[in-house]
Amino acid sequence: MKTMNPGYLKQLKAIAWWEFKRFFKWKQELLSIALLVGIFAVSAGWGAITQIFSDEYQGAIFYEQGQPQNWEFDAPKDLNLRSAGTMEVSQWKAQLPDDLDTLIVITPELTAKVWVKKSQKWQQELRSELEEQLQSLRVQQLPLTPEQRTVIDEKPEITFAIEESEDASIDDTNDAAASMLLMVIMVGVFTGFGLMMMSITAEKQQRVTEQLLTIVTPTQWMDGKIIGITLHSFKSMTFIGLMILGVSMVVAAFSDDGGSGLEWGFGAALLSIIFILLGTVLINAMLAGFSATIDDPNHSSRSTVMLVPLLPVFLSFSVIGEPDSTVATVMSIIPVSSFAMMPARLMQTEVAVWEWLLSLVLLGAFVYWMRNVAGRLFAMGIQYYGKEPGWKEIWQAISGK
Known part of the structure; x- marks a missing residue:
């Protein structure tokens, strides 16, 4: 059989290898691999890098009707909050001091007013945290029974059954x-x-x-x-x-x-x-x-x-x-x-x-x-x-x- 004799296979190997080497450049491939490794390294360590070089912001918080019982606003990790007095708040509403990035005022209706010097990305997380925590506090202050609170706090359980009632989750x-x-x-x-x-x-x-x-x-x-x-x-x-x-x-x-x-x-x-x-x-x-x-x-x-x-x-x-x-x-x-x-x-x-x-x-x-x-x-x-x-x-x- 011609296709199986050693000479044929040797020529076939030479042609295939020549065709492969025509478009294969070792330096370019090594550079691509090094680039890929570098991208992975930066991607994997990006969280730590951003954490090390992340900015910290200074803020003050004031509760107009006094701090609600058993509740304190949990600020985002990059924001350091200190309590503000009535006199300070009156001045800071007009102009924030140099050492202050934001002023947060919690109203009696459990809403928030926030003063900042300029719009920045970290304020989006601040807004989200305020909305979530104040909404949770509002629900806690409602005259609800424990069963009603459970219904509000917990999401309904949804299960999918495959064949003999085996629980399965939807995963994309x-x-x-x-x-x-x-x-x-x-x-x-x-x-x-x-x-x-x-x-x-x-x-x-x-x-x-x-x-x-x-x-x-x-x-x-x-x-x-x-x-x-x-x-x-x-x-x-x-x-x-x-x-x-x-x-x-x-x-x-x-x-x-x-x-x-x-x-x-x-x-x-x-x-x-x-x-x-x-x-x-x-x-x-x-x-x-x-x-x-x-x-x-x-x-x-x-x-x-x-x-x-x-x-x-x-x-x-x-x-x-x-x-x-x-x-x-x-x-x-x-x-x-x-x-x-x-x-x-x-x-x-x-x-x-x-x-x-x-x-x-x-x-x-x-x-x-x-x-x-x-x-x-x-x-x-x-x-x-x-x-x-x-x-x-x-x-x-x-x-x-």
Whole structure:
């Protein structure tokens, strides 16, 4: 078998590695990684940095009818409050002294009047705290029974039942994570689109490939290109994925519940990577084959057709949040969309073994078929110089006639 002999595999490896190194610049990659690490470091430590350099503001508070029993205004952490006297308040209402940023007066009706020198962002938190605490104090002073206070203070309990009355909470985290995953896949598709189009059409115009085909077969040349560009696509997806994961972890670290915000088992993650990798090979094989039919990308009307592989990814966004629907299930099985939809479903719900197994087999078979189609399209397209093959010739190459 020709495709398995050591010489063939050695040439294939050389082509793939050459194609990968054409667009891979070590210095740029290292700079990007260093930049990413720096962004994560600053993001992770931003809370501490802002805390260290945050300004402290000085204020005074005055209760017109005396301080309510068992209550004292709890000021925001950046605002230091001291009590003010009647004479001081009369003067400060006209003009605040240099050492005072705000004057707060609590009225008998439990409203607040606030004097400041100028509008600043920290005053938004002050307003919010005043509104919340004064509203709470108003409720406490109402002649309510303990049961009535409980109704006011506590939010009603709402539970969702799944099947046998199992309590479940509504959480949009997995939906958001699935959307981000599809965005990562889009990055891989766009990377393959740009590099494959530029690589193949440029070589056709410069008549470079014709010389190389005296050494290797068209299928071998295309296999190498597909593998090399796929490595680039996967590199781009990994970089963007790590950046999104890092940002989500930083955001989650500052949230109340903590955690990474992602619940994804090892098995589901590994299976998703396999689907995405095979899907990237499939997309790049499609792009490679069709690029071979384009003579000049600047004038060809066919260039827009190469955006068709993005359609399944776009359609996958429409079923986010409904991973068990018929549309999502079908899309996760058919090869042209399973590479995007199946990982999104795995992130949102439990997928039956037969579903992902059937999907994986179909995707693998379709990848192999498309790889052969790409080789035939390239062998046919390289024969055309200065013009593009017609749709009849393209169909004959696809069907192997």
